[in-house]
Amino acid sequence: VLLMITVLSGGVGAARLLRALSGVVPPHELTAVINVGDDLVMHGLTICPDLDTITYTLAGINDDVRGWGLAGESWRVLDELRALGGDAWFSLGDKDLATHLYRSQRLARGATKSDVTQELADRLGVSVRLLPVSNDPIATQLHTASRWLSFQEYFVQERHSVVVDDVRYDGLSAARPAPGVLDALREASRIVIAPSNPILSVAPVIGVAGVREILAARRDDVVAISPLIGGAALKGPADRLLRELGHEVSAVGVLSCYEGLVGRYIIDDADASLAESVRAQGVHCDVTTTIMSNPEHAAALARAVVA
Amino acid sequence: VLLMITVLSGGVGAARLLRALSGVVPPHELTAVINVGDDLVMHGLTICPDLDTITYTLAGINDDVRGWGLAGESWRVLDELRALGGDAWFSLGDKDLATHLYRSQRLARGATKSDVTQELADRLGVSVRLLPVSNDPIATQLHTASRWLSFQEYFVQERHSVVVDDVRYDGLSAARPAPGVLDALREASRIVIAPSNPILSVAPVIGVAGVREILAARRDDVVAISPLIGGAALKGPADRLLRELGHEVSAVGVLSCYEGLVGRYIIDDADASLAESVRAQGVHCDVTTTIMSNPEHAAALARAVVA
Numbered sequence: 001v002l003l004m005i006t007v008l009s010g011g012v013g014a015a016r017l018l019r020a021l022s023g024v025v026p027p028h029e030l031t032a033v034i035n036v037g038d039d040l041v042m043h044g045l046t047i048c049p050d051l052d053t054i055t056y057t058l059a060g061i062n063d064d065v066r067g068w069g070l071a072g073e074s075w076r077v078l079d080e081l082r083a084l085g086g087d088a089w090f091s092l093g094d095k096d097l098a099t100h101l102y103r104s105q106r107l108a109r110g111a112t113k114s115d116v117t118q119e120l121a122d123r124l125g126v127s128v129r130l131l132p133v134s135n136d137p138i139a140t141q142l143h144t145a146s147r148w149l150s151f152q153e154y155f156v157q158e159r160h161s162v163v164v165d166d167v168r169y170d171g172l173s174a175a176r177p178a179p180g181v182l183d184a185l186r187e188a189s190r191i192v193i194a195p196s197n198p199i200l201s202v203a204p205v206i207g208v209a210g211v212r213e214i215l216a217a218r219r220d221d222v223v224a225i226s227p228l229i230g231g232a233a234l235k236g237p238a239d240r241l242l243r244e245l246g247h248e249v250s251a252v253g254v255l256s257c258y259e260g261l262v263g264r265y266i267i268d269d270a271d272a273s274l275a276e277s278v279r280a281q282g283v284h285c286d287v288t289t290t291i292m293s294n295p296e297h298a299a300a301l302a303r304a305v306v307a
Numbered sequence: 308v309l310l311m312i313t314v315l316s317g318g319v320g321a322a323r324l325l326r327a328l329s330g331v332v333p334p335h336e337l338t339a340v341i342n343v344g345d346d347l348v349m350h351g352l353t354i355c356p357d358l359d360t361i362t363y364t365l366a367g368i369n370d371d372v373r374g375w376g377l378a379g380e381s382w383r384v385l386d387e388l389r390a391l392g393g394d395a396w397f398s399l400g401d402k403d404l405a406t407h408l409y410r411s412q413r414l415a416r417g418a419t420k421s422d423v424t425q426e427l428a429d430r431l432g433v434s435v436r437l438l439p440v441s442n443d444p445i446a447t448q449l450h451t452a453s454r455w456l457s458f459q460e461y462f463v464q465e466r467h468s469v470v471v472d473d474v475r476y477d478g479l480s481a482a483r484p485a486p487g488v489l490d491a492l493r494e495a496s497r498i499v500i501a502p503s504n505p506i507l508s509v510a511p512v513i514g515v516a517g518v519r520e521i522l523a524a525r526r527d528d529v530v531a532i533s534p535l536i537g538g539a540a541l542k543g544p545a546d547r548l549l550r551e552l553g554h555e556v557s558a559v560g561v562l563s564c565y566e567g568l569v570g571r572y573i574i575d576d577a578d579a580s581l582a583e584s585v586r587a588q589g590v591h592c593d594v595t596t597t598i599m600s601n602p603e604h605a606a607a608l609a610r611a612v613v614a
Contacts, residue, residue, distance in 0.1 A: 041351075074383055076401040077408065080401070098386075098393065
């Protein structure tokens with residue numbers, strides 16, 4: 001009997017969880033439904049950071065030390081672009097660029113993001129099933145004191161160090177789920193919400209038509225993992241954003257973003273004192289090490305998810 | 308008194324002539340009006356081979372041995388793209404890619420090809436004035452036995468080794484001259500038709516609204532240089548195309564493509580026997596070395612053009 005696990009996924013945290021899960025269950029029993037709200041078109045190229053991070057990580061060609069991009073990367077094109085006076089704030093490595101050229105050419109020829117994702121996964125030997133949540137454009141936008149920023153302007157150009165007072169998801173209400181997404185959620189024996197940013201990564205996945213309804217109906221089969229440890233994000237602006245947008249800055253605050261959608265919640269040992277508060281909301285709570293700082297810890301977390 | 312020379316330009320042959328001319332007249336007295344009919348959009352990038360060849364050559368950063376692209380080029384991205392199964396028949400070097408990323412981003416932000424050409428020329432220290440003939444799309448298409456090919460499909464993918472029975476220039480009849488083009492032709496003391504392919508490079512320049520009329524009205528100030536030497540093209544398919552499309556395959560055949568537009572014609576020593584035939588058409592004829600195989604020969608040709 002196949003277990004069939006479907007993981008709602010952002011970028012790095014989800015990629016690491018998927019890698020760990022693929023060590024404890026057969027990879028072909030795993031499906032990732034992946035955020036596209038931080039996709040961008042730059043220099044004419046369609047760039048899908050979360051899809052690529054997950055693909056590269058599962059292919060074992062990512063740079064684990066730097067935390068993003070490809071191992072053995074070089075920066076010849078970007079250096080030249082900078083010398084020409086071009087926009088060089090979004091780091092595009094030479095090997096990574098090949099992915100964006102490939103995708104952009106295929107999209108121009110009529111392929112969908114789903115098609116391209118599958119082609120790249122096949123070429124790179126990834127057997128986890130990777131699904132963009134939608135083939136329609138979704139663009140997460142963050143409002144600061146003075147203006148709306150695209151996700152990458154906020155995250156990369158501003159190094160997520162500006163105060164955000166509003167978030168919107170352009171295109172989300174009209175975005176249709178990509179082929180296979182709703183079935184992967186309906187047919188999974190377990191649905192996992194990865195330890196990704198609840199506002200920037202998970203919300204634009206849950207907001208695609210049909211996703212929230214399936215989660216709510218299957219709540220007992222949904223397990224979420226807190227991306228906050230002791231009230232802080234390991235990396236990225238999840239803690240800041242929760243505060244700035246009026247949420248409680250804790251694992252419990254993250255859970256409130258998923259109200260009514262989660263049957264089991266995995267929090268870190270550092271947050272053991274929050275377990276009662278989680279359970280008081282009618283949600284099972286497991287306490288374990290959630291930091292995937294080495295393969296053993298990652299495997300332990302994966303086993304807790306599968307348990 | 309400024310001489311002001313305007314050169315109708317294709318790619319490599321025109322680039323070499325412009326480089327030679329800029330050694331015998333001040334570069335800022337030179338304007339190149341450049342073909343865009345072989346521009347393409349590939350991998351999401353807008354690529355302008357003739358504009359880039361001329362810019363790189365005048366900046367002194369072209370690869371003179373290979374005959375195209377940049378010196379010291381590397382192919383990291385293309386190698387990766389090939390490994391991913393992408394379209395890799397159009398060689399894009401890493402340094403060259405930076406140009407295409409720069410242009411594509413600027414165009415997406417509302418700049419014109421004229422703007423981008425000027426920006427790149429400024430950045431690379433080119434003081435010859437470079438003008439795309441039009442900012443509107445022009446696409447040279449070649450018909451073979453079975454189908455229409457884009458210029459680059461014909462030239463690069465098929466290595467111009469297929470029989471062509473028709474040529475068309477999509478967009479040409481609606482294309483407006485780019486800013487400065489008609490004035491550069493009206494105000495030049497001399498107009499030069501570079502030794503470029505008359506069908507593939509020069510025709511889509513002359514065909515832009517207003518250009519032909521100015522040439523016809525200023526015929527005595529127009530000097531053309533034959534790209535054929537002893538009936539053969541030094542490089543490229545000019546001779547084959549002339550034959551396949553029913554022209555005489557000679558310097559005289561090329562001149563017939565410019566009927567009524569040229570007052571003086573420069574042909575190679577190897578074609579001295581054709582001089583009488585040229586003169587019989589009421590066109591002055593100079594016979595000299597037209598092969599720009601070394602700087603001395605190129606300078607001699609440039610002096611003959613300026614004389």
